[in-house]
Amino acid sequence: MNENKGPDGNPWMKSLMIWAAILLALVLFVSVFDGGSRIKAGDSIAYSEFLQRLDEGNVKDVEIAGGSGAGGVISGHFTNDSTFRTFSPGDPQLAxxxxxxxxxxxxxxEEQASFWMIMLYQSLPFLLIFGIGFFVVRQMQKNAGSGAMGFGKSRARMLTEKQGRVTFDDVAGIDEAREELQEIVDFLKDPSRFARLGGKIPKGALLVGSPGTGKTLLARAIAGEANVPFFTISGSDFVEMFVGVGASRVRDMFEQAKKNAPCIVFIDEIDAVGRHRGAGLGNGNDEREQTLNQLLVEMDGFEANEGIIIVAATNRPDVLDPALLRPGRFDRQVVVPRPDIEGREKILGVHVKKLPLAPDVDIRTIARGTPGFSGADLANLANEAALLAARKGKRLVAMLEFEEAKDKVMMGAERKSMVMTEDEKKATAYHEAGHALVSLHVPGCDPLHKVTIIPRGRALGVTWNLPERDRYSMTMKQMKARLALCFGGRIAEQLIYGMDELNTGASNDIQQATDMARSMVMEYGMSEKLGWLRYRDNQDEVFLGHSVSRNQHMSEQTAQLIDQEVRRLVEEGEARARQVLTDNLDELHRLAGALLEFETLNGEEARKAIAGEDIGREDPRSRRPVAPASGGSSIPKTRRPGGGMGSPAPQGA
Known part of the structure; x- marks a missing residue:
């Protein structure tokens, strides 16, 4: 969709013509003031030379302009018919x-200038200055709201559908949200169909969802489906440091919309202007509140704005003012969730339409291996796979490129240039083998998908677990299993190298375990001693300009009890991981040896390695398998940020 340029034509050609006119006016100005007084250099002579030639008898005829007594221009011919011109300083004896x-x-x-010529000489400089000033002001006002004269103008842009049109056919995986907005489009196309039964057109629809789920894409699809004008603006375009500017822009935006009604106005990131009133002090906040007040009045005030539908998008509906969310302003709140496996398959189908796919590509398998991915993540995945195939010089995008792209998106790019010593590789292998072994032996853990000791992103190794299906909640059994999984890497290092050789690589695991245990106690009611009470306020929200302290409504005794319960859960997970690894120490050695040999194993290969079976592929580096380290080996005390668990956190957990 392109911005509507209007009938002005090519803006570059128009600017070029204006500058050419200004240059021509300057040339005319110089010629008028200087041209009349110039004397041709080839004809002019000094007055003394003229008198000498006169005394010699070489002058044929003379014409005196203005009179010689008061000085004037003398011109004529010499006896050889050549012309001359000079200026008399005032010689009474010349005649x-x-x-x-x-x-x-x-x-x-002497020629007298006419009245109009005098007026032209005097007014030309002012006309020139006025023309330049008019051109500058016109350029400043070209983009509404961006110039000094358009400070209070709306920055909403009206879009057309000539190029890059997006329709509901391009929106997949969010069928419920699409159906809600399809009804609005149908109402705009045929309002009489709904008016027969007394139905009124909705005044507004609020799209709510996580970043990347397709809220803006839905708005573009509305513009592509509805044959009505479509205005788009960002919530931050209303916000200024000067009080009243935002309200003026809101009024101007609705004035433009009224002239083009019926129409749709899309406000992206409306939380920038629609936050809860009274949430702070200062002039900047006063400006935002006045802007919000004006928006509330325009959407549902005394003056009805019939035929104007407001579609807004936000990922923070909790901070919006209640007056903005009531029926009559935003009649519908459309949730745009992360897609499930069926939705991910449809979204991938949209994004791979233009890719030359190899026969081994299975969209269903890719969708199953990407739980928690949003629409933007899936688009990035397809793009990365295409780039990887192009980098390798392939003509088709195969399943291997999709797997590598998935690893890159979820775990980061491989750090191939990073040099690790053999001791560091062994330590990383045992760390990741500990995570993998716990996930295979503790009920409630997600199935092992992949384990690698290749450095990716900020981690030196990653153990990646994926759920068998989309998960929207977690049980206490699953969370306790995940606590044990977090400590698998640290316990494996302790069993192999001893307490004195522990390093800083498990800091991320400890952080994950502590946060999860604290959430179980304070938010999910999974402690018998503390009961089904919530002890933590939502720290992501800001109310009245202040972040709420976690313990401001909590006694010291309750805080101590919370710490005791958190410690108990963490220690139970640690003990469970230690028991699994102690009972299966031989399996730990075999899995670590396989990781040192092949560097990356999938879930099935890891199970074969633990059982001592051939995993069915050769070492890509064509080298002998590295024997597992014995319990007496030592490792350097370097920071090793390994041990990340790749399973995405489920919603609400």
Whole structure:
């Protein structure tokens, strides 16, 4: 969709013509003031030379303009018919000397400039300055709201559908949200169909969802489906430091919309202007509140704005003012969730339409292996796979490129240039083998998908677990299993190298375990001693300009009890992981040896390695398997940020 340029034509050609006119006016200005007084350089001579030639008798005729007594221009011909021109300083004897030499001479009155020429000479500089000023102001006002004269103008842009049109056919995986908005489009196309039964057109629809789920894409699809004008603006375009500017822009935006009604106005990131009133002090906040007040009045005030539908998008509906969310302003709140496996398959189908796919590509398998991915993540995944195939010089995008792209998106790019010592590789292998072994032996853990000791992103190794299906909640059994999984890497290092050789690589695991245990106690009611009470306020929200302290409504005794319960859950997970690894120490050695040999194993290969079976592929580096380290080996005390669990956190957990 392109911005509507209007009938002005090519803006570059128009600017070029204006500058050419200004240059022509300057040339005319110089010629008018200087051209009349210039004397041709080839004809002018000094007055003394003229008198000398006169005394010699070489002057044929003379014409005196303005009179020689007061000074004037003298022109004429020499006896050889050549012309001359000079200026008399005021010689009263000139006429007599011309008679004495029998020179024909005549007088010419001084030319007087006309009244209109005098007016032109005097007004031309002012006209030139006015023209330049008018051009500058016009350029500043070209984009509404961006110039000094359009400070209070709306920055909403009206879009057309000539190019890059997006329709509901391009929106997949969010069928419920699409159906809600399809009804609005149908109402705009045929309002009489709904008016027969007394139905009224909705005044507004609020799209709510996580970043990347397709809220803006839905708005573009509305513009592509509805044959009505579509205005788009960001919530931050209303916000200014000067009080009243935002309200003026809101009024101007609705004035533009009224002229083009019926129409749709899309406000992206409306939380920038629609936050809860009274949430702070200062002029900036006063400006935002006045802007919000004006928006509330325009959407549902005394003056009805019939035929104007407001579609807004936000990922923070909790901070919006309640007056903005009530029916009559935003009649519908359309939730745009992360897609499930069926939705991910449809979204991938949209994004791979233009990719030349190899026969082994299975969209269903890719969708199953990407739980928690949003529409933007899936688009990035398809793009990365295409780039990887192009980098390898392939003509088709195969399943291997999709797997590598998935690893890159979820775990980061491989750090191939990073040099690790053998001791560091062994330590990383045992760390990741500990995570993998716990996930295979503790009920409630997600199935093992992949384990690698190749450095990716900020981690030196990753153990990746994926759920068998989309998960929207977690049980206490699953969360306790995940606590044990977090400590698998640290316990494996302790069993192999001893307490004195522990390093800083498990800091991320400890953080994950502590946060999860604290959430179980304070938010999910999973502690018998503390009961089904919530002890933590939502720290992501800001109310009245202040973040709420976690313990401001909590006694010291309750805080101590919370710490005791958190410690108990963490220690139970640690003990469970230690028991699994102690009972299966031989399996730990075999899995670590396989990781040192192949660097990356999938879930099935890891199970074969634990059982001592051939995993069915050769070492890509064609080298002998590295024997597992014995319990007495030592590792350097370097920071090793390994041990990340790749399973995405489920919603609400």
């Amino acid at each position: 007599q000397r011309l008679r004495d030499k029998n020179v024909t001479f005549s007088g010419k009155p």
